[in-house]
Amino acid sequence: MQKSDVVIIGAGVSGLIAGIKLLQGGKSVNIIEKESEVGGQCRSERFSVKDDEYRFDYGGHRFITNNKELLDFVEEILGDNLLVSQRSSVILHKNRVYDYPLNLANLLKKAPFWLLFGAFIDTLKIFLKFTKPDDKSFESWIKSRFGKTLYDNFFAPYTHKLWGIKPSKLSADWAGQRISLLDLKDVFKRLLFKNKNSVRTYAKSYRYPKYGFGQLPLNMAKKFEELGGKIFVDTDVSAFEYDENRIKSVVTKDEVFEAKDIISTMPLNEMSSKLGYESGLKFRSLRFLCLALDMEDFSPYTWQYVSDFELLPTRIQEPKRRSSYMSPVSKSSIMLEIPCDKGDDIWNMDKEELLKIVKADLKELNFDIEDKIADSFVFETEHAYTLMDIKYKDNRDRAISHLNRFENLVIAGRQGTFRYIFLDTAMETGLMAAKMILGDSEITKDKIFNHRNEKEVIETKSVA
Template sequence: MLKKPEHVLVLGAGPAGLTAAIRLLEAGIQVTVLEKASKEGGQCGTTTFEGRHGTYRFDYGGHRFITHNAQLLKLVEELVGDDLLTSQRKSVIRFQDRTYDYPLAMGNILKTAPTSLLIGAVKDLALLPFGKPNDDNFATWITSRFGKALYKNFFEGYTAKLWGIDPVDLSADWAGQRISLLDLKDVAKRLLPIGNDTPRTYARSYRYPKHGFGAIFERMAQKVEALGGEIIFDAAVDGFDYAANKISAVKAGGSSYPADAVLSTLSLPYMVNMTGGESPLAFRGLRFFNMPLEMDNLSDCTWQYLSDPDIIATRLQEPKRRSPFMAPKGHTSAMLEIPCDPASGLWEMDNQLMFAQACGVLNKLGINSAAATGEYFSTYQRQAYPLMTVGYEKNRANAITHLNQFENLIQCGRQGTFRYIFTDTSMEMGQMAADALISEKDQCTTIYEHRSERTVIETESVA
């Protein structure tokens, strides 16, 4: 790492980039933030839609602020103030015309699941192998712990739809980071309504700004500018000047910006490819189809997981469940999360055709699509999820090794470290990256692996 820089170029005005910018500015370091979009927030932004009945707000996905970091919580509370609400989350799983509680509950399973599934799960419980489970890929990770019946019903189709690949080609890391129960025997033990072993589940309570998740980052951007930093929008990074072990300038929006140091949240493979290397790492995209509804409430669920493979979406969300200010009084809205990749049929589908598909999904779920106002629009995220295929670890390590040659470059954030992480972890990475520049200490390895434990706050247990 070079000596403490006087000026840092921050690439990306999302959670990690803005958090880093604030930390650097408070340490007296000049900061310029380059952002390719026309506003801040990245994947955590909020879109405003002016409909016939008033203003609707839609996030880029299902965001909520949860953290165990008191310092980070204090920052967000100070920035958002009284506009930071405390909300309650309720989720369900919709599968084959049945609705399951999420997390799973014994009574609900016995009442809801078909007899064939229960019999299959019991048989699998008796047949599960002893010893070390098979972690060759996602499919073997699940079947060696939960059995074939649960895998076929709840995991196989949904996972293939979400990622666009066969689950046997998906790394077991995805399961290890998202499902914390050890095996079906553990599930059975936890589901029994006896004893004092109360499983820790996902966080039901969370903080959320009254006008959408993006408000956090709008306030952060204002703080960056108040501290003397500069944010340049519509400035997509399209090149670097570099030699040996240093990046000397960043090219963006037709201009060149000299660099003492570069703190980047741009995707790991993009940075490799733009600095003379090659990386096959890829991402899974999401299309969000947003539509107002002439009804007071869609349901009492924040979101519904849509496990049927023939339904194009993986989740149905109702923004109003997070904040009543996300839709006009007496109205609500729906957002369908549709996993697809740029240039694919679902990505390119005309909005009018997609509206017909969306109405079909609502009807299948028992929601009267006649409540739709006929207004709709799509938003997109090209790099929503890092695609963790079997063997991705080697490609990720190679990418990190390539970028580590530049002593004045630090990567952080979800795309920047190729990690499926939540907002608070991205923000912590931004703070860590800024601290590394301030202290002149090489913290790259620590940042890349920050919060890499096998359990995630939101999904501590599925039982």
């Protein structure tokens, strides 16, 4: 039996920052982590090729915030190992490379005439208000703001590939919070009148740990343990003992944890299921195919978005563009993100078959690097993206309502709150959960669940 004031489920950055805050507030804290190491979605993997070491993150993480308190915390945790990096992104579409954000000269140079003409006609319809904003789905949101031409060529194939469902079945929320420009009117105003305001979801400068994003949770875990906290890795929650309105204990295979308060960052669908309610919420998974390259540079870009539906990856990342320490001197690497669902053909595909497909896709994209591949590695994450389908809001609300009946349970984190949010927002939910337990009466469970639920994301309003 392990007893403490608070039990935290999940040793990702949200759970760790909550634990640190609670320990500083005088509470005793145990953290339960399912995996063999801390970090959750913010881990980094290391692979060796002969005497060389390559590092890869679980996705495209970067640290951007407008929260001075949070920035000071991360700077303290990482010290001189917190770098300032510059983002450079492009869209790969039908063997053309388009700048991101949109650039008039690049569009005129690269886009075929029929695409430009179609976008121009769509813009006229929007300017003349023949087309009005429609927020029923992702498809209607994009078509009513960007027109059918750009939807059919850019948004629809990429979105279908990323989420695994038709855009007509996807909530408009994802578009409203993630699409950089408001509509085609905004695009053309920005291009024609050289609007200098930053694109609203696009911050070129960001903070990044020297040795990969996994360095942040590792350092946080060290601080947590220095403060007296305990982390139990390889410890999966099997059940809860609970009555009508309180959780009495957290049960794992080898141990029982008792605490007055519980913070969970466990995926919301799994948490609600273990407490007696099937939410219907789903996550989209990712496999990462990582290639160690015997070449100094793959490209000048941090991200390359692959919009063509018939090609397997959705994004190509070159880790050394974030930090030169992610690959050996004079060598590079790339990581290809491949969306899937746990248990499907792509999830179960062996590495060699996956590599064969990706090599062919890279050639299709005019990257003939087969003789430069020193080695390849594969890893995956089950809960990469919250699947924001048309029904997700109602399903999420019902799950939250069910969990809110447990007075001593607080939910936090990206997966825990089932939110497609930035890293700083996820960390803020952990801080809020800790402050609530420490007696901050202004913080409620609903405020944590819906923290930064504004339509306009905050990436460019940053002090980082």
